Amino acid sequence: MERSTQHTATSTSFLSxxxxxxxxxxxxxxxxEETTVLRGVDLDLKKEENLVVLGRSGTGKSVLIKCIVGLIxxxxxxxxxxxxxxxxxxxxAMNTLRRKVGFSFQLSALYDSMTIxxxxxxxxxxxxxxxxxxxxxxxxxQALEEVGLAQAIDQWPADLSGGQKKRIGVARTLILNPxxxxxxxxxxxxxxxxxxxxxELILEVQKRHGTSSIIIxxxxxxxxxxxxxxxxxxxxxxxxxxxxxELSNTKDPLLRTFLDYYNI
Amino acid sequence: MExxxxxxxxxxxxxxxxxLAKIYAFTSQAIVKALVPPYEFREILRQCYLVGxxxxxxxxxxxxxxxxxxTRQSRPSLLEFGAESWLPALVSxxxxxxxxxxxxxxxxxxKVGSSIGAELGSMNVTEQIDAMEVSGTDPFRFLVVTRVTxxxxxxxxxxxxxxxxxxxxxxxxxxxxSQTSLSLFYYQAFDALAFVDIFSSVFKGFLxxxxxxxxxxxxxxxxxxxxxxxxxxxxxxxxxxxxxxxILDLLTLQIIELFR
Numbered sequence: 339m340e341r342s343t344q345h346t347a348t349s350t351s352f353l354s355x356x357x358x359x360x361x362x363x364x365x366x367x368x369x370x371e372e373t374t375v376l377r378g379v380d381l382d383l384k385k386e387e388n389l390v391v392l393g394r395s396g397t398g399k400s401v402l403i404k405c406i407v408g409l410i411x412x413x414x415x416x417x418x419x420x421x422x423x424x425x426x427x428x429x430x431a432m433n434t435l436r437r438k439v440g441f442s443f444q445l446s447a448l449y450d451s452m453t454i455x456x457x458x459x460x461x462x463x464x465x466x467x468x469x470x471x472x473x474x475x476x477x478x479x480q481a482l483e484e485v486g487l488a489q490a491i492d493q494w495p496a497d498l499s500g501g502q503k504k505r506i507g508v509a510r511t512l513i514l515n516p517x518x519x520x521x522x523x524x525x526x527x528x529x530x531x532x533x534x535x536x537x538e539l540i541l542e543v544q545k546r547h548g549t550s551s552i553i554i555x556x557x558x559x560x561x562x563x564x565x566x567x568x569x570x571x572x573x574x575x576x577x578x579x580x581x582x583x584e585l586s587n588t589k590d591p592l593l594r595t596f597l598d599y600y601n602i
Numbered sequence: 603m604e605x606x607x608x609x610x611x612x613x614x615x616x617x618x619x620x621x622l623a624k625i626y627a628f629t630s631q632a633i634v635k636a637l638v639p640p641y642e643f644r645e646i647l648r649q650c651y652l653v654g655x656x657x658x659x660x661x662x663x664x665x666x667x668x669x670x671x672x673t674r675q676s677r678p679s680l681l682e683f684g685a686e687s688w689l690p691a692l693v694s695x696x697x698x699x700x701x702x703x704x705x706x707x708x709x710x711x712x713k714v715g716s717s718i719g720a721e722l723g724s725m726n727v728t729e730q731i732d733a734m735e736v737s738g739t740d741p742f743r744f745l746v747v748t749r750v751t752x753x754x755x756x757x758x759x760x761x762x763x764x765x766x767x768x769x770x771x772x773x774x775x776x777x778x779x780s781q782t783s784l785s786l787f788y789y790q791a792f793d794a795l796a797f798v799d800i801f802s803s804v805f806k807g808f809l810x811x812x813x814x815x816x817x818x819x820x821x822x823x824x825x826x827x828x829x830x831x832x833x834x835x836x837x838x839x840x841x842x843x844x845x846x847x848x849i850l851d852l853l854t855l856q857i858i859e860l861f862r
Contacts, residue, residue: 441736450724460739
């Protein structure tokens with residue numbers, strides 16, 4: 339009881355501080371049994387910004403964005419998304435907030451038992467209550483055209499390549515016109531050309547929809563193409579925050595090891 | 603050495619109790635969400651089709667064969683005592699009270715249980731359950747409650763169907779050796795049955811369906827990450843469901859006996 343009161347008091351002061359950031363994270367901690375993944379991460383995502391979160395595998399990048407959408411509950415810290423205190427939202431308010439936050443999963447997470455059309459109709463039916471066939475067709479076709487895969491409408495996820503699945507995954511989140519996009523390893527497991535296409539798609543989505551995005555990756559080529567700003571996580575803590583230029587000129591030995599691998 | 607063994611025991615007991623608490627929480631959540639709106643009618647109907655209609659041919663054929671085999675094996679013993687005319691009564695009691703529900707449940711545990719375990723396990727591994735949650739849909743209600751409802755509703759229907767086909771199989775096996783009509787066979791078969799027998803058959807189907815649905819969904823929904831986890835989820839779903847079916851069969855037998 340004492341802990342809960344303390345938490346609410348802290349989060350109120352956190353919310354009332356005022357900022358132009360659409361996502362604000364302070365002192366985020368998360369452990370899984372004996373393993374500590376996040377040890378006090380801070381993050382600000384400004385409106386219409388592409389923020390790339392870099393780091394080696396296991397540094398808690400994916401855990402960080404899963405905390406933002408409430409898939410994982412942090413042990414400690416504060417998360418504010420579009421002015422809402424995520425950790426104190428009830429289920430209904432959380433679902434309303436999730437409509438404004440698109441999440442593109444690392445493995446695309448397309449529903450295997452549904453065709454591409456049904457995959458895209460699913461959020462429309464469930465979130466917006468749209469069941470009118472004409473309206474559904476129009477919105478689905480529009481979303482697929484946007485990602486350049488209009489021809490895949492009646493195919494099954496299993497029939498698509500990795501890159502196509504990523505595009506459909508993005509289309510499924512875009513269909514609800516989110517204000518924020520979260521991309522979890524968008525280029526992981528893709529060849530360089532397909533990776534480049536996905537990077538262009540992310541930039542195009544940001545331009546066309548005016549979305550603010552967090553992109554989780556360890557791919558520096560992807561980071562160079564799309565980032566307005568970068569954060570480097572190391573052992574669950576912020577290690578670097580700045581532009582790509584600042585990162586590439588760094589003398590920090592840890593970052594240099596990472597950059598040297600890409601000859602930057 | 604002794605201390606090591608004690609620590610191992612303590613850790614085993616701790617993990618057992620944690621699992622028990624998880625199963626309790628999962629079961630109560632499934633039951634509460636099944637009773638409280640909103641209901642996922644479309645998905646429940648789709649699951650009923652998958653569980654019921656798709657299992658119809660397999661259950662029907664197997665039950666038909668069970669009826670034939672049981673009759674062929676029982677007939678010589680009855681002949682020895684000159685009680686061949688009791689065959690329809692013996693077969694109907696055995697099928698309706700025990701064999702029908704048991705065979706149906708075992709087939710459903712194998713076919714439906716493994717399919718649910720593998721499907722949910724695979725959805726878990728490929729983050730489809732997370733995707734459903736972030737898109738504003740309660741995955742537990744959409745995936746678990748619908749499947750548990752479907753198995754609970756469809757297995758009793760399959761049991762009735764299995765009983766009828768097993769009796770028909772028994773008639774065919776009887777008709778080969780002795781001249782008997784279908785109506786006379788069914789008259790003798792149903793004459794031996796009481797209401798409580800038919801009720802117990804359907805009631806067992808209801809319990810078996812609930813158990814198969816809950817066990818398979820629990821195994822799939824909580825599968826560990828990775829493809830190995832999917833295989834384990836499918837396997838555990840089948841084995842645990844079958845084990846639960848036998849335990850429930852024994853328990854319901856004791857309860858039904860009180861009303862006989």
